Amino acid sequence: MTLDEFVKAFAAEFDDTPEETFKPETHYRELDEWGSLVALSIISMVDDEMDKRVTGADLRNCTTIEELYNLVESK
Amino acid sequence: MNNPFSLEGKTLLVTGSSSNIGRKIAIRCAEMGAKIIVVARDEERMKATVADLAGNGHQYYAVDLSNAESIANLAEVLPVLDGVVLCAARFDSTPVKNIKRELVQDMFNTNTFANFDLIQKLLKKKKINKGGSIVFISSVASMRPYKGNSLYSATKGAINSFSKVLATELGSQRIRVNCVHPGIVPRDGGVREGALTVEQQREEMAKFPLGMGETDDIAYASVYLLSDVSKWVTGIDLIVDGGQSLI
Numbered sequence: 001m002t003l004d005e006f007v008k009a010f011a012a013e014f015d016d017t018p019e020e021t022f023k024p025e026t027h028y029r030e031l032d033e034w035g036s037l038v039a040l041s042i043i044s045m046v047d048d049e050m051d052k053r054v055t056g057a058d059l060r061n062c063t064t065i066e067e068l069y070n071l072v073e074s075k
Numbered sequence: 076m077n078n079p080f081s082l083e084g085k086t087l088l089v090t091g092s093s094s095n096i097g098r099k100i101a102i103r104c105a106e107m108g109a110k111i112i113v114v115a116r117d118e119e120r121m122k123a124t125v126a127d128l129a130g131n132g133h134q135y136y137a138v139d140l141s142n143a144e145s146i147a148n149l150a151e152v153l154p155v156l157d158g159v160v161l162c163a164a165r166f167d168s169t170p171v172k173n174i175k176r177e178l179v180q181d182m183f184n185t186n187t188f189a190n191f192d193l194i195q196k197l198l199k200k201k202k203i204n205k206g207g208s209i210v211f212i213s214s215v216a217s218m219r220p221y222k223g224n225s226l227y228s229a230t231k232g233a234i235n236s237f238s239k240v241l242a243t244e245l246g247s248q249r250i251r252v253n254c255v256h257p258g259i260v261p262r263d264g265g266v267r268e269g270a271l272t273v274e275q276q277r278e279e280m281a282k283f284p285l286g287m288g289e290t291d292d293i294a295y296a297s298v299y300l301l302s303d304v305s306k307w308v309t310g311i312d313l314i315v316d317g318g319q320s321l322i
Contacts (some may be wrong), residue, residue, distance in 0.1 A: 013173075022165055037170055040223040044169040057272040 001050055009049055012040040024066035026054045027060075046072055080302045083108030087301060088156050090140060090193070091163030093120035095262050096212060098292035099129075100160050100297045105129045107298055112153065114138050115163065140189040150196035157204050158301040159197065161169045162212040164230075168223035168270045179226060186230035191237060198245075206249045208301045211238050212293070213254040213312070215320045223270065235312065242310035251299045251309040258316025260288045284318030292317075 002010070003024055011022035017033045028034060039059050046054050052075045054068070062068040082104055091103070093115035101111045104169035105128035113128075115121050121135045123138040136152075138145045140163055164186045169178060190211065197203050216224045217231035235254055242252040259280060271279070280287040296315045299305055314320060 036149050037222045040168050041173055043270055045172040048173070048175075055272070056270050056275060060272060 003066060003069050006072075007065055009045055010042065010065050010068075013038060013045055022065065024069070025064050027063050028065055028068070029063070078107075079304045080298055081108050082158075082298065082302055084108045085157035085301070086112065086154055087158040087160065088112045088114060088153065089160045089162060090114045090190075091161075091212075093117045093124055094258060096260070096290050096293045097160070097162035098124050099294040100162060100212075102127055102129075103134065103291065103294040103298055104158075104160075104301060107302070109158070110134075112136065112156075114149065116140075129188070140183050140193065141184045143192060146189065147196055148191045149175055150202060151232065153197070153202055155202050155204055156207060158208045158210070159194070159203065160210045160212065160297055160301070161193070161234075161262070163189065164212070167226050169226065170223055171225050174226060180246075182226040182230050183233075186227070187233045187237075190234060194241065203248075206303075206306070207251070208305070208310070209238075209241070209250065209252045210297050211235075211252075211254045211301045212297070213238075213256050215256045215258045215314060215316045218256065218312075218314075219320050239310050246309060249306075251300070251305065253305075253309060253311050253313060255293060255296050255300065255319075256312055256314045256316065257293045258283065258288060258314075258319035260290055260293065262290075282322060283316070284321060286317060288315070288317045302308075 007022050007024055011019045012068050014033050017031055043054055046052050051070060054072060058071055062071055087104055087109045089097055089111060092101040092113040097196045100114055101124055105111050109134045111128055113121050113124050116139055118137040123131050125135050136149055138149050167182055211234050213231045213234050216228045217235050238252050238254050245252060292315050296313055
């Protein structure tokens with residue numbers, strides 16, 4: 001999965017935040033909609049689409065979507 | 076001194092007993108004098124569990140309980156039992172909008188259908204003694220909603236309903252059927268990181284009225300339901316959660 005595709009897939013897990021909000025450099029934990037349910041959705045998206053496991057701690061340790069993408073790719 | 080909670084002379088089957096709650100149940104029941112039949116998928120871990128059991132005469136079977144044929148074979152070779160503890164289960168935290176049919180089937184196969192199947196086969200083969208006790212390890216998640224738990228809760232909820240009907244059907248044989256509902260307890264060897272970080276899990280557990288529990292709390296509740304002290308107890312939901320479900 002490319003970074004662009006990841007950003008798209010990441011954005012698709014949100015219901016209210018407009019897609020154009022999401023950029024590689026977006027600080028995702030600062031988004032109003034960010035919360036435990038979205039976090040669970042991201043975890044399951046990464047599992048389904050990339051067959052990789054991210055944890056709650058990973059999501060807390062990364063700031064931008066690109067950082068998270070790089071972390072997932074490195075797993 | 077006579078111990079009313081003794082399991083001396085009883086043969087018990089414990090599924091999912093290679094780790095955590097199931098393993099601890101096997102250990103405590105063996106300490107109370109029971110002969111344990113350990114059933115799980117992972118042979119090495121099962122051997123380790125058996126090695127930790129007090130007394131002797133324990134057995135283990137490496138069985139994939141998601142396979143109907145394996146369950147039928149197991150029921151065939153098992154001795155007559157005085158108790159069954161159904162602890163094999165898997166957890167999942169996928170939000171509803173991301174669940175897939177395959178995951179639904181997988182969760183129900185492991186947590187629900189395998190248990191229904193095993194009990195049916197044991198009964199058909201008359202492998203549960205009169206006066207025996209069946210204990211389903213359900214979950215407080217079957218009674219309280221937590222985001223992400225839809226499938227886990229639903230698979231356990233089905234167990235709850237099934238167990239009540241089973242209790243009515245087996246009463247005439249004085250076979251008792253009950254559910255234990257554990258709250259979140261740290262795995263043996265410590266909290267493991269998942270969707271929640273270790274600190275988040277510890278913070279959550281610290282909010283329970285009685286704070287953090289341990290696998291022993293669940294094991295001793297099971298000992299109670301397996302022993303003859305609870306001979307007039309059937310169809311109950313024994314919540315062992317440090318008050319988690321109250322908050």
